Amino acid sequence: MKISTLFKTGALLLPFAFAGVAETAQAQVNLVYSTYVAQGSTSNRQYEVFLDELSARTNGFVKVKDKLYLSALMKAGDHLTGVGKRVADVGYFCTGYTPALLPLTSMAELPYVSDKGDAVSAALHEMYETNDALRREYHKQNVELVAFDAPSATIIGVNKEIKSAADLKGLKVRAYGDLGKIAGKAGGMIPVPMSTAEIYTSMQTGAIDGYIGIPLWMPGPENWLPLTKTLIAPAMGTYYTCGLVMNLDLYKGLPDNVKQEMAKMRREFPKKSIALVEEGDAATVKDAQAKGVKFYRFTPAEVDAWKKTTDYDALKAEWIKTRQARTDANVEEYLKQYQAILAKYVPQSNYEQRFPK
Structure with a gap:
């Protein structure tokens, strides 16, 4: 089931200027985003912020058309493979639901290693960009890793x-x-x-x-x-190691400047993710005390x-x-x-x- 649509246009679109050079593309990408968590949860909020920022940084070239929460489209354990099959274009996944498919990623879930989630996220992003075996783990499922959460203890x-x-x-x-x-x-x-x-x-x-x-x-x-x-x-x-993935076929069809911008955002993400984690932690503590x-x-x-x-x-x-x-x-x-x-x-x-x- 393919929900997303690539809308062809008669004129060239100017998604954004990259490195001082205006690049063009002939399609606008409207995404279907799926998650199994609640809309107000930190794990959802951070990726809605990410996707909104991606839209802004590409001048609306990439944007979210539909958002589905609380397993409305797929169950928790189906998101990694579901995005690979294009049930959704982008989706939230957690390794623990499909550990056999992501054995290298799951090594970052080893207990008693670190409580610094932003460091874990940054390390995983660097590994994804430099370690071929880790990258193949995702491409084998026909998905591209967009970003890893900053997990908390x-x-x-x-x-x-x-x-x-x-x-x-x-x-x-x-x-x-x-x-x-x-x-x-x-x-x-x-x-x-x-x-x-x-x-x-x-x-x-x-x-x-x-x-x-x-x-x-x-x-x-x-x-x-x-x-x-x-x-x-x-x-x-x-x-836990959780994150956002995009269908690999869709990703491969994106203009190079969009891919480069996504890579830049991925490297920026740990600090932005941990800020939302801290905000969410404080909100839960305050609510719990009340x-x-x-x-x-x-x-x-x-x-x-x-x-x-x-x-x-x-x-x-x-x-x-x-x-x-x-x-x-x-x-x-x-x-x-x-x-x-x-x-x-x-x-x-x-x-x-x-x-x-």
């Missing part, structure tokens, strides 16, 4: 007052990938796989007691706070205990092994390259996940 939210990590034992929580395994092994929780779209109803009915694998900015706009009694910072670092939600941050001893119980070295080795089975690239070498680039960007980040004291 995971939180845990539960419908019980928590005063120590031990209080989490036995609680059923929505899980996200390997974070669910860690929560189960180290925290004694019961992981329940489901998408974020199912969390509210599942908490309301008692099917789950809370959630893990969620950024701080999310519980507010998703309306989970009325069902939440404590928000917890387990200091597990960033845990609703009487408590906050708890793991002590250093509790963080170390979770890592030890998980056997972090074994976990890392298993990550490399499972992802190596899904790619011809050398995953261990890829991880070393990614972490070296990440280390370059971490000192440039001022982001902190702020909980009330």
Whole structure:
């Protein structure tokens, strides 16, 4: 199903001037944008801002015709492949829903690596531009990576007052990938796989007691706070790689100056994304305080205990092994390259996940 339209025009259009040279094209690109999250969520807002800016910077040559939210067009796990099939022209995806398709990308989801989401985003963008194997991962799905989010460190939210990590034992929580395994092994929780779209109803009915694998900015706009009694910072670092992709056939047909502008915007995106993350974090904290939600941050001893119980070295080795089975690239070498680039960007980040004291 092809929803987008390339509108042919009788006259040449002037999309924008690039590097002082006016370039022309013979078509205007109207996009269909799809996401599975709510319109007000940070993960949606940042890409609407991105697409609006792309339209402005191309003088309306590229613009969004239709926007579909909350899985109106595709389910969460269908967005990567759906955009490749041109069900939508651009779409929001998260690696955790299709990890087998993006084994190299998913290495950036390794827990306890960094809580600096803008550094993670910047490192992934540099890797995408310099590492052929990572780029092939997306082109194999017939999509072009437009931008990566600046992810934030995971939180845990539960419908019980928590005063120590031990209080989490036995609680059923929505899980996200390997974070669910860690929560189960180290925290004694019961992981329940489901998408974020199912969390509210599942908490309301008692099917789950809370959630893990969620950024701080999310519980507010998703309306989970009325069902939440404590928000917890387990200091597990960033845990997701999400972003915006464009159908590759559509991308290849764009004028070179449009592609160059998109690449420039991609490199600018980490700082813009993290600014919206900080804004969303603050809004959730303020809303949570107004609703009487408590906050708890793991002590250093509790963080170390979770890592030890998980056997972090074994976990890392298993990550490399499972992802190596899904790619011809050398995953261990890829991880070393990614972490070296990440280390370059971490000192440039001022982001902190702020909980009330």
